[in-house]
Amino acid sequence: MCGISGFNRQNENAIKKMVAGQRHRGPDDQGFFVDEKVSLGHNRLAIIDLSPGGRQPMISSDGSVQLIFNGEIYNYQSLKKELLSLGYVFNSQSDTEVILNGYLAWGLKVLEKLRGMWALAIYDRKKNQLILSRDFFGVKPLVYYLDGEQLIFASEIKTLIGQLKGLELNREAYAFYFGLGYWPAPATYLKNVYQLLPGQILIYDFKNRQANFQTLDFFGPPARAEYLSDEKVLLEKLEEVLTESVAAHFVADVPVALLLSGGTDSALLAVLAKKAGFNPLAFNLEIFGKTDSTYARAIAQKTGLTLKPLILEKAKMDRLSEEVWELLDEPFADTAIFPTTVLFSQVAQEAKVVLSGEGGDELFGGYLRQRQYLGKIWRGKSGSMVEVLNQLAAGENLFSQSIINPFLKRCSALSPDLVNQYLETTALAHLPNLRPALSGFLRKFYKSYPAEAHKNLPLFFDRYLYLPNDLMYKGDISAMHFSLEVRVPFVDKMVWQFANRFISPEHCFSKKYQGKYLLKQILLKYLPADLVFRKKEGLSFPLLQYLTDKMFAQLKAAIDFTLTEAGDLGLKPTLLRRLKNDGYLKLFIKKYPRFVFALLANYKILEKYKNHLNLTK
Template sequence: MCGIVGFNWDDKSLARRMSSVISYRGPDDSGIFTDRNVSLAHQRLSILDLSKKGHQPMANEDGSIQIVYNGEIYNFQTVKAELEEKGHRFVSDTDTEVIVHAYEEYGLDCLKMFNGMFAFCIYDSNKKILFLARDWLGIKPLYYYSKDGNFIFSSELKAILEHEISREVEHKALNKFLAFRYNTDESTMMKDVLKLMQGHYAIYDLSKKELSIKRWWDINIDIQNKSEDYFARKLHDTLKESVRKRLISDVPLGVYLSGGIDSSSIVAMMKELGADVKSFSVDFGNDRRIEDIKYARKVAEYFNTDHKEIYCEPSVKELPRICWHLDEPLADPAVIPSYLLSRLVKKHVSVVLNGAGGDEIFGGYQHFDFLKHRGKFNLMPKQLKKSLLPLAVRATPDFLVERFSKFLTAFGEKGAEKFVDFISSSGNKAEFYLAIISVMDEEERKNLIRKDFDVSLIEKYRKKYFRSKHSYMDQVMYLESNHFLVDNIFNHVDKTTMAWAVESRVPICDHEVVSLAFRIPNKMKLKGQGGKYIFKRAMNDSLPKDVLTRKKQGFFVPIDRWIEKDIKESVESLLSEKEVSKHGLFNQYQIKKMFDGFSRSKMYYARQMWTLMNFQIWHKIYIQGERPESINI
C-alpha cells in the first residue's frame, strides 16, 4: 500500500511537501508528475513486483493517462489476462498497470472488475479530468478539498493542510464524534475537507473546475429463502476464496491472531490453503487479556503456526502521536494497542491479515442481543416503561443484571438509567438504536456544546436507515457496516498500521463475502446468544469446538483506571476551563458533571471524558498548531 496526493495546478514543491508528510505510508520509493493542469505524487510501499517497474505515478504507453494508487487488487492477474486477450500489453507485474489498462478499456465501469481495496486518482489528459475512486467498502481512505477553483486530494487529511486553508472545526462532524467517538459524516472535523465515501467515485473537470460525485456500489439487502446448510457451505467456500486471494505478496506476510472466532477462522483457511502461517498475538499486561492469549496459543498450536506472542503494555503517552496519525479525533481506545502492535510486527512482516468485519456483518456485538428484542420491548405498555420499569431495574441486584448484560453493570448508576431510556424508546427504530450506541445522548451533547447548532440525529437516522421494507436487524447491520466498520475500524486500522508501513488485509470484508452476508436471514446470524450463528456453523469443521463456543471478549483497554489514576492530572488539565476556553466550543458545567459522576458510573463517564480528551489533543495539534511531542500525557 501507499500514500497518494495531488491537485489541479503545477507546483512540484507543494507536491513534494504533501508527499513527504505521509512518507511513512510508502518508504520504499517516491515519485512526482506535473504538467500545467495537475500535480501528482506518490509514496510507495512495495508489496507486488518489487522492481522499479512499479514506480508511480505510472503512465500508459502514450503518457495520456497517469495514475497514483493506494491499495491491492487481488484479482489483478485475472483482469490482466482478459485485457491481454483484448490486445493490451504490459511491462510490469503490478496491479497498478492493470488499473490503467482497465480504465482505457472499460472507462468508469472498470471499478466493478476489481476485487480488493483501493483509493486512486487517474489523470486523463485527453478528457481533461481527474477520476478518483474509493473501494467497495471504504477500506482505504481518500480525502479531498474543493473550494475557490482549487481541488486537492490525499490519502490523509494532514497532507492537504500543506496548502494554506482555513483551519476551523466542522460542527456536523463534531456532533457525530461526540455521539459515537468517531465521525460518520462525509465532512471531516476540518471544515471544507471531505471524505470520498465508500463505494463512490468522483470526476473533477479540470476545464470547468467542477466536481461531481456518484455512488458506484452499495450493500444490497437481498434476503434469500435457503437452508442453513446451503448458507454455511457457501460462506465457508466464499471466505476461503477471499483468504486465498489475500495471500498474494512478494514480501513476508502474517496474520493477527486474537483467539476469537474471526481471526482463528482466517488462520484455519490459510492452513486449508497450504500456507505457511506466521501468527501474532499481543499480551497487553492486564487480566482481561489472559483468556485471549490462552485461546490464541491454543489455535496456534492446533494449526501448527509459526507463532509469536508480543508483550506490549498500552501506553497512553503515545496518544498525541497517534492522534496526529489519525487525522481526525477517534476516541476508540483500541487505537493504542493497534498502533503499538503494528510497530512491533513490522520487524517480522510487511503484510498482515486480520479478522475485522465479522461482528458488524454477522451480528456479533453484544448490543445486537438487545436490539433484536425491540419488538418485544415495544409491546410493553407506555405506563409500564415510564413508571414501573425504572424501579424494577434499580431494584435488581447487579449479579442478576450482569447475566443479561455486563454493559449495564460496567456503567454503574448510569447503566440502569441508560437501560430505561433504551427500553422507553423502542417505538422509534432510530431512537432505539441511538439510545444504546451513543456515548453522549442528545441532551448531553446539547448541554455540552456552546455553539448554536442542531445536535439532533434521531430523525436524520430514521430517514436514512430505518425507512426501508427490510427487517430492523438487517437495517442495523447495514448501518453498522457503513458507519462503525468504515469510519472507526477501517479508518483506525489503516492509520495505525500504515504509520509503520504495514499493510492490513481484511478477508471477511471482501465485497463478495459481505454481499453473501446480506442475503442470509438475520435469524440465522442472531440465533441463540452471542450472535454469528451461521458464521460458526460455516466454521464448524475447521475450528476447535471450544473456540467456536467461546463467548466474545471485548478488546479491553482500561481507560477508567487510567483516568482515575495514571493520567488523572493530564485529564484535569486538558478539560480545564483554561484549555476548553481556547476554542469556546464546550460548556464547562457539563464537563464538571462528568467529573462529579465519575465515582458512581466510572466507565460511563470515562468514555465521555476520553472522548473529550481526544478532541482536545486533536484541536491542539490540528487547529492550534502544536507539535504532538509538546503535549505531555
C-alpha cells in the same frame, strides 16, 4: 498499500512536501507528476511486483492518463487476462497497470470490476478531468479539501493540513463525534475538508472548475432475497466463499502474516489459511485482565501456526500515548487505538502485510447489541415517549448519572425504533442535547442506501457506518504509521454479496441468540467446542486501569481547553464544569470511558494543529 496526494494546480515544491509528509505510508519509493493543470504524488509500499515496473504515477502507453493508487486488487490477474485478450500490452506484473489499462478499456466501469481495497486518482488529459475513487467499504482512506475552485486530496488529513492555514472547525459535525466517537463520511472536524464516501467517485472538470459525484453500483438492482434455508448447504457454500477470500488476500510478493486474537474471526482466518495451504506467522497481543491470549495459544497449537506473543504494558503507556497522538490526525474516541498501535508497531518489525478479522462482527452479527435489534423496525422519526424519556434523563449530578439516567435509558430502550435502540447501545454517553442531531443523521443515512442494504436491518448501521468510519480508519492510520499493510478478508466484495443474498438476519444468530452462529459452526469442524464457544473480549481497552498520572493531568487540561478555547462544540458548559471535580470525573471515566477519551483526543489533536486552525469562539 501506499500514500497518494495531489491538487488541481502546478506546484512541484508543494507536491514534494505532501509526499514527504506521507513517507511512512510508502518508504520504498516516491514519484511525482506535474503539468500546467495538476500535481500528483505517490509514496510506494511495494507489495505486488517489487520491481521498478510498479512505480507510480503510472502513465498510459499513449501518455493521456496518469494513475496513482493506494491499495490492493485481488482479482487483478483475471482482469489482466481479459485485457490481454482485448489487445492491451503490459510492462509490469503490478495490479496498478491492470487498473490503468482497465480504465482505457472500460472507463469508470473498471471500478465496478475491481475486487479489493483502493483509493486512487486518475488524471485524464483527453477528458480534461481529475477523478478520485474510494473502494466500496471504505477500507482505504481518501480525504480532500474543496473550497470554490481549489481541490487538494491526500491519504491523510495531516497531509492536507500542511498545505492550509486558518482552517475552521466544523462545529456542527461535533455532535456526531461526541455522540458516536468518530466522523461519519463525508464529515471531518474541519470545514471544507471531507472524506470521500465509500464507493464514491469525485470527477473534477478542469474546464468548468467544478466537482461532480457518482456512486459505484455495488448492490445492483433490487432483487428478492434468496436466503438458503438448508443449513448444511449454507455452511458448505459459506465456507467455500470464505476460504476463497482468505486465499485471495494472500496474493503478494512478500510474506503475509496473521493477527490471532483468539476470537472467532481470527481463529476462522487461521484454520482457513491452513486449509488453503498457507502457513502465516501469527501475532497476539496480551492485555491485562483478558484471557484472549490463552485461547490464541491453544488455537495456534491446534492449527500448527507459529505464534508470536506481544504484551501491552502499563509502564509504557506514557510513551505509547505520545505515539498515538503523533499518528492520529483527527479527534478519535475509540480507546482500542492504544492496543492497536502497540500491536502494529511490533508486527511491522517482522512483516509487511498482515491479515485481520475486522468485519466479521459487522457481517455475521458478533455484537451483543445486534441481538437486541432483532424485531426492531425502521421509523422515520422518534416516538414522543422516547423524546420525553431522553429529556428526563438529562441530569448531570452524581446520583442522576449513576442511578436515574441508566434506569430511564433502559426504559427508552423498550422502543421498537431501530435508530433509538442503536443510539442507546452505541452513544459515548447519555447527552440528550445531542440526540436530535444524531437521530436525524441516522435516519437520513439509512435512506441514502438502496433497499438491498436494508435486508439485514440489525446489522445495517454497524456494516455501513461504524465499520468504515471507526474500524477501517483505526486500522489504516495506525498500521500505515509503521508502513504495515492490513488486509481484511471478511470485508470482501464476494463475501459481502454472498452474505447479503443468501444469509437471513435470523441466521446470524442461533436460537439462543449467540452471535456469529454460522462462523462458529464452521469452526467446529476444525477446533474443539471450548475454543469456539466462549465470551467475546476483543481489543477493548480498560482506560481507567491504564490511565497514568500524566494522562490524567492532560485530561483535566482537555476539559479546561474545551471550556475556554474550543468554543461551542455542542457540549453543555455545566457538564464540563462538573468534570473538573476529580470524583465526578472518575465516575465518568468508569461509566463513559469513550466520552472522556473523546475530550482528551479532541484536545490533543487541536493543540497539535493549532497553528493551522482558527479556534476563535
